[in-house]
Amino acid sequence: MLASLQATRSLSEITNMRIVLLGAPGSGKGTQATLLKNRLNVPHISTGEILRAAVAAGTPLGIHAKAVMATGALVSDDIVLGMLEERFRQDDVQRGFILDGYPRNLAQARALDQLLTRLALPIDKALQLDVGEQMLLARLAGRATAEGRADDSPQAVAHRLHVYQEQTAPVIDYYQRSGALVRVPGEGSVDQILERIIAALG
Numbered sequence: 001m002l003a004s005l006q007a008t009r010s011l012s013e014i015t016n017m018r019i020v021l022l023g024a025p026g027s028g029k030g031t032q033a034t035l036l037k038n039r040l041n042v043p044h045i046s047t048g049e050i051l052r053a054a055v056a057a058g059t060p061l062g063i064h065a066k067a068v069m070a071t072g073a074l075v076s077d078d079i080v081l082g083m084l085e086e087r088f089r090q091d092d093v094q095r096g097f098i099l100d101g102y103p104r105n106l107a108q109a110r111a112l113d114q115l116l117t118r119l120a121l122p123i124d125k126a127l128q129l130d131v132g133e134q135m136l137l138a139r140l141a142g143r144a145t146a147e148g149r150a151d152d153s154p155q156a157v158a159h160r161l162h163v164y165q166e167q168t169a170p171v172i173d174y175y176q177r178s179g180a181l182v183r184v185p186g187e188g189s190v191d192q193i194l195e196r197i198i199a200a201l202g
C-alpha cells in the first residue's frame with residue numbers, strides 16, 4: 001500500500017517536467033520519448049524529427065538539411081536554434097516537455113539555457129541513456145534494414161558516432177556540473193528502460 005502510494009506520488013510529482021534526453025545515436029531517445037510523453041502528458045520535441053519533416057516537405061530548410069544529415073554531420077547551430085525557438089513559441093510547452101536531439105554540442109547547451117531562461121522554462125533533468133557501442137551499431141543496423149533511414153548507412157553511422165564522441169559527449173559534463181544530470185542504463189527491453197527512467201525522474 002505504502003509502495004503504491006509512493007509510486008503514485010512520484011509519478012504525479014514528475015508531471016510538468018522539462019526534460020532533456022541525451023544519448024548516442026541508437027541509444028533509444030526517440031523510442032523512450034514516445035512512451036514517456038504519454039506517461040507524463042508532455043510534448044516530445046525531437047529536432048531530428050522536425051528536420052526529417054522539413055526534408056520530406058522539401059522546404060528550403062529541408063533541402064539544405066538533407067545533404068548534411070545524409071553524411072551524419074550536424075546541421076548548423078543557427079538553423080536548429082531558430083527551428084527550436086519557433087517550436088517553443090507554442091503553448092503546449094508550458095505543461096513541460098521532453099527535448100530529444102538537442103543540445104548536440106556545448107554551444108547549443110548554452111543557447112538552450114539562454115532561451116529557456118528567457119522563457120522562464122528552465123530544464124529540470126537531463127537524462128542520459130548509456131548504451132555500449134556494439135549495441136548501438138546493432139540497433140542502427142537493424143533499423144537500416146527495417147526502415148532504410150538515409151543516415152543509417154554504415155558510413156553515416158560511423159560519422160554520427162564520431163560526431164557524438166567529439167561534440168555531444170561533453171554536454172553530459174555540462175549537465176553534471178549544473179546538477180541536472182541523471183544517467184540510466186539504456187540496454188534491456190524497452191519497457192525495462194522506461195521503468196528505470198520513471199524511477200530516475202521520481
Ligand code: AP5
Nearest residue numbers: 025026027028029030031047048073074075101139143190
Ligand atoms: P536524430 O534524429 O536526433 O538522430 P540520433 O541522435 O542519431 O538518434 P537516432 O534517432 O538514431 O537514435 P535514438 O537515440 O533516437 O534511438 P531510437 O529510439 O530511434 O538526428 C538525426 C540527424 O539530424 C543528426 O545526425 C543531425 O544531422 C540532425 N540533427 C538533429 N538534431 C540536431 C541538432 N540539435 N543540431 C544539429 N543537427 C541536428 O532507436 C534506434 C533503434 O533501436 C530503433 O530501430 C529502435 O526500434 C531500436 N531500439 C530502441 N530501443 C531499443 C531496445 N531497448 N531494445 C531493442 N531495440 C531498441
